[in-house]
Amino acid sequence: MDRRKYLKSLAAGTVGAGLLVNCESKTATVAPDVPATSFTIDRTAEELVREKALMAEKFLDDHEMKTITVLSDIIIPKDDVSGSASEAGVPAFIEFIVKDMPDFQTPIRGGIRWLDLQSMRRFNADFASSQPEQQIEILDEIAYPGKAKPEMQQGVAFFNTMRDLTACGFFTSKIGIADLGYEGNKPNQWDGVPQDVLEKYGMKYDQKTLDNAPKFNV
Amino acid sequence: PAKNVTQLKWPWESPRRGASSPYRNFGDFDAAYGGWQLEGEPYTQKGGTQFDWFRSRMVGGRTNHWGRISLRFGPNDFKHKSIDGLGDDWPIGYDDVAPYYDKIDKLIGVFGSKEGLRNEPDGIFLPAPKPRLHELFVKEGASKLNIPVIPSRLSILTKKINDARGQCFYCSQCNRGCTVHADFSSSSVLVKPAIETGNVDIIANAMVREVMTHSDGMATGVSFVNKEDMQEYTVDAKVVVLAASACESARLLLNSKSSHHQNGLANSSNVVGKYLHDSTGADMGGILPQLIGRKRYNEDGVGGLHVYTPWWLDNKKLDFPRGYHIEYWGGMGMPSYGFGFGIQGLNGTYPGRDGKQKVGGGYGASLKDDYRYYYGSTFGMSGRGEAIALESNYCEIDPHTVDKFGIPVLRFHYKWSDNEIKQARHMKQTFEEIIVKMGGVVTFGKDGPENNYGLLAPGRIIHEVGTTRMGDDPKSSAVNKFNQAHDCKNLFIVDGGPFVSQADKNPTWTILALSMRASEFIIDELKKQNI
Numbered sequence: 001m002d003r004r005k006y007l008k009s010l011a012a013g014t015v016g017a018g019l020l021v022n023c024e025s026k027t028a029t030v031a032p033d034v035p036a037t038s039f040t041i042d043r044t045a046e047e048l049v050r051e052k053a054l055m056a057e058k059f060l061d062d063h064e065m066k067t068i069t070v071l072s073d074i075i076i077p078k079d080d081v082s083g084s085a086s087e088a089g090v091p092a093f094i095e096f097i098v099k100d101m102p103d104f105q106t107p108i109r110g111g112i113r114w115l116d117l118q119s120m121r122r123f124n125a126d127f128a129s130s131q132p133e134q135q136i137e138i139l140d141e142i143a144y145p146g147k148a149k150p151e152m153q154q155g156v157a158f159f160n161t162m163r164d165l166t167a168c169g170f171f172t173s174k175i176g177i178a179d180l181g182y183e184g185n186k187p188n189q190w191d192g193v194p195q196d197v198l199e200k201y202g203m204k205y206d207q208k209t210l211d212n213a214p215k216f217n218v
Numbered sequence: 219p220a221k222n223v224t225q226l227k228w229p230w231e232s233p234r235r236g237a238s239s240p241y242r243n244f245g246d247f248d249a250a251y252g253g254w255q256l257e258g259e260p261y262t263q264k265g266g267t268q269f270d271w272f273r274s275r276m277v278g279g280r281t282n283h284w285g286r287i288s289l290r291f292g293p294n295d296f297k298h299k300s301i302d303g304l305g306d307d308w309p310i311g312y313d314d315v316a317p318y319y320d321k322i323d324k325l326i327g328v329f330g331s332k333e334g335l336r337n338e339p340d341g342i343f344l345p346a347p348k349p350r351l352h353e354l355f356v357k358e359g360a361s362k363l364n365i366p367v368i369p370s371r372l373s374i375l376t377k378k379i380n381d382a383r384g385q386c387f388y389c390s391q392c393n394r395g396c397t398v399h400a401d402f403s404s405s406s407v408l409v410k411p412a413i414e415t416g417n418v419d420i421i422a423n424a425m426v427r428e429v430m431t432h433s434d435g436m437a438t439g440v441s442f443v444n445k446e447d448m449q450e451y452t453v454d455a456k457v458v459v460l461a462a463s464a465c466e467s468a469r470l471l472l473n474s475k476s477s478h479h480q481n482g483l484a485n486s487s488n489v490v491g492k493y494l495h496d497s498t499g500a501d502m503g504g505i506l507p508q509l510i511g512r513k514r515y516n517e518d519g520v521g522g523l524h525v526y527t528p529w530w531l532d533n534k535k536l537d538f539p540r541g542y543h544i545e546y547w548g549g550m551g552m553p554s555y556g557f558g559f560g561i562q563g564l565n566g567t568y569p570g571r572d573g574k575q576k577v578g579g580g581y582g583a584s585l586k587d588d589y590r591y592y593y594g595s596t597f598g599m600s601g602r603g604e605a606i607a608l609e610s611n612y613c614e615i616d617p618h619t620v621d622k623f624g625i626p627v628l629r630f631h632y633k634w635s636d637n638e639i640k641q642a643r644h645m646k647q648t649f650e651e652i653i654v655k656m657g658g659v660v661t662f663g664k665d666g667p668e669n670n671y672g673l674l675a676p677g678r679i680i681h682e683v684g685t686t687r688m689g690d691d692p693k694s695s696a697v698n699k700f701n702q703a704h705d706c707k708n709l710f711i712v713d714g715g716p717f718v719s720q721a722d723k724n725p726t727w728t729i730l731a732l733s734m735r736a737s738e739f740i741i742d743e744l745k746k747q748n749i
Contacts (some may be wrong), residue, residue, distance in 0.1 A: 020585055041227055047241045076586050077583055079587075105244075167559075180553065184517070184552055190516075192347075
């Protein structure tokens, strides 16, 4: 460590013991007082500051969250394979993501108002409070972009966004990934496409590919 | 990566499900801190042009995030002016660099296949993983067009090469940093063993302000601000080696003015900052109807493509001068933020599981099943090509702006020329032909002249090079053929700055080879007491 002597302070400050840091001490930049339930992944100090602020912030109000919960469960309901969007935590994901990505805030807030207004005019109740068949009546007019009427296009845009966020929140949840049948994210040995799948598609590996591929002990 | 682990985390462990954030533009799990904009560290643009600059302020820098695509430049790539009259030739050729490519292959490890292609020189390769299913379709489709599709060449250990690093376990997450160091990032593969020798100290979180010089013009060390205590420090040095990235090193030199180096250090030629060039990039993607409703299995594979297309045509028969390679992606990857977006474009286009055609969009159990049904059937391809290095594309010091450390910042001026735009047009035509021959349908990326055929903004491919180019003539280059500054013989630059031209290859392997070559030169010169 004799290189330390080459370091000298230009300013009034002294050369502290913490000055010579190697790359191993990078973890020191991660603050220790994080609730493990929020962030279990590697975070820098700057990230933690922002993310704590995001967690403390409230954007969507109770009525909006209620509407999002109703909508997300209509979009992804419980079925024979897996649970519903709300069971997979989709409303909480949407609550976070609109704070994290502020571009969503106005489309979601305004879209819910648009939906409530449609519902009030027709059924004298906001969307979340109206009857299931009444909700479906409105959604059928905005859920199919190809056949929606011109005057419903704002609703189509809102519902597209809700559908995207709901599906994304669902299929990136534990329930959703199990439902999808994604089999990776674990140590394994890639020895090519399974034989039955190759045969199904009429594919095979040529000899050069086989010769040059990693060999595994089965 | 050994301590800051994101590898094998699930998307739900990130509240944003792996989406990009201002502090990690490549996603919440990415190993690289940083992005296109850093707080308090601006850069500016000139003349209405655009250059996007990705920076990662951490040990290992941007090697914490990259595609691990490790291609050698070929004989033509060093001598392109002799072929098409554009740009300049390098002062060195493939034969000068080949022994160092060999050493890097052995030191770091790269998989691939011997192909015997003249301008895509074979290396010392580890076994190459078998193609995934969509990659077999790519190969089949492209072969009908006589477009080659060969095993990719990535610096990932499909076989153990030493006891310090493990073997790839096929999680496809190199970008998150590998806990067993089975992929290459300089932090885990080069810096770590260097520290273990006991001869190296790392000063992290140091923002270098300038290279200091003696009145005789020789470099004496660097001054830096410690970002943790915000105090100013200096380090004295016999030899200064810059590897701060092409633009950052140019910035340092231009900010290192002295009575001896009035135009900035190593800049009597006035070329520092000029000839900046990045790879061209354009993408297209589609769906393979054959793969809808496919059987599930783990096809993560290595982190990235298992096959690619090297440049295969003769530019003399084309209306643009330089080539591109094609990277392919797709398959049953781990869902993350963005999964399922835009389903209305798919489930109204193809018959559903019951064989009936639906109206796109929808909700409910039927929609839920569509996500399962279409999973793993989409794919895409990206062209990465060579741009011509032009004097008129450059970075310079912005006379009006400093960063939060008080260091003058860079101002960029960069315009694509017709050469790159025509190349992008050719990429798009080729991509569409391949997709059709695969039996696929294009779902995005059909671009036309209105947006330069989807040619991405300069800087976006993060292959910027050329700002301190090498040459034999000190009047037209910043460093000599050993990466040594013409104007300051104990100063070396070993990032992408010394590149005369970029080839259609990713620059990393050539940066590594030239760094090793420069290192040997430095040792020799020190022994001879020349520096």
